[in-house]
Amino acid sequence: MQGLKIAFIGGGNMAEALIAGQIRGGHAGSNICVSEPMQERRDFLARQYGVHCVEQNADAVTDADILVLAVKPQQMQAAVNGLSVRLKPDTTVISIAAGLSTASLHAWLGADAHIVRVMPNTPALLGEGMSVLFSDADEVHKQRAEYVLNACGESLRVDKEKKMHAVTAVSGSGPAYFFLLAEVMQATGEKLGLDEAMAAKLAAQTALGAGKMLVESGRSAEALRHQVTSPGGTTQAALDMMYEMGMPAAIRQAVVAASKRSEELS
Numbered sequence: 001m002q003g004l005k006i007a008f009i010g011g012g013n014m015a016e017a018l019i020a021g022q023i024r025g026g027h028a029g030s031n032i033c034v035s036e037p038m039q040e041r042r043d044f045l046a047r048q049y050g051v052h053c054v055e056q057n058a059d060a061v062t063d064a065d066i067l068v069l070a071v072k073p074q075q076m077q078a079a080v081n082g083l084s085v086r087l088k089p090d091t092t093v094i095s096i097a098a099g100l101s102t103a104s105l106h107a108w109l110g111a112d113a114h115i116v117r118v119m120p121n122t123p124a125l126l127g128e129g130m131s132v133l134f135s136d137a138d139e140v141h142k143q144r145a146e147y148v149l150n151a152c153g154e155s156l157r158v159d160k161e162k163k164m165h166a167v168t169a170v171s172g173s174g175p176a177y178f179f180l181l182a183e184v185m186q187a188t189g190e191k192l193g194l195d196e197a198m199a200a201k202l203a204a205q206t207a208l209g210a211g212k213m214l215v216e217s218g219r220s221a222e223a224l225r226h227q228v229t230s231p232g233g234t235t236q237a238a239l240d241m242m243y244e245m246g247m248p249a250a251i252r253q254a255v256v257a258a259s260k261r262s263e264e265l266s
């Protein structure tokens, strides 16, 4: 797939994460074109990644085998206006816009467009993203989307579009939940006498280590929690307090609230 031409509409944060991943993965910058309204941003992306940058969306899409729509949801309709007639018949169209349904994208790009809807998350910026895709297009288009996404982390598929709300609630918004936990752990470490830098380092490295154990140990979160909790010990004291204060219920309600909000926004 490295010979495919990839075009991006919008050269913002998520587009940059995906572009950086493609370059790291060996995709030539000369096969990537980015359409972005800001001159300064175009200059930066061209300098940093060796990609071709243009101002007009129409100029980016003509040759594209894969078109990545990376503008904010509220900017999307204007951004894709007039593009459908310029797409090749087999172009794969990937949208990373939160909450925008494939039905809306088909309405704007035509019923024949091969659309793959994706929910990425911000760790994609470091090549550790979790992306989930939904598509009613042919297998070849899903595989092309996976080629783009897997350069920035991992990807999975869902078979029903409505599952994207749950995906948004768990992995899309999820990094913020872990950041809140780290924030409170750091602040409390400071209250207990640690200096700021040390408390921040302890919280961050602990999050990284716990995350790696979750991903690499092959054991469930519950099993790992039991493994590190000695009866009557310090971890047990902390977890007992978390249950007493209703933390698992709060997290449950929080994830449900994110999913409901995703439904409302779409």
Ligand SMILES: NC(=O)c1ccc[n+]([C@@H]2O[C@H](COP(=O)([O-])OP(=O)(O)OC[C@H]3O[C@@H](n4cnc5c(N)ncnc54)[C@H](OP(=O)(O)O)[C@@H]3O)[C@@H](O)[C@H]2O)c1
Pocket: 009, 010, 011, 012, 013, 014, 015, 035, 036, 037, 038, 041, 057, 070, 071, 072, 073, 075, 078, 079, 096, 097, 098, 119, 120, 121, 122, 172
């Ligand atoms: N960031 C995340 O954590 C995250 C996670 C999951 C999904 N997403 C989705 O990813 C998409 C992009 O998010 P982002 O954080 O990368 O946003 P962003 O940094 O604001 O990037 C959007 C870029 O598109 C440009 N743009 C605006 N209108 C355009 C148009 N008509 N044609 C071409 N380019 C246009 C913007 O330029 P201006 O700045 O000049 O407007 C900006 O550079 C969103 O739809 C969001 O829902 C983001």
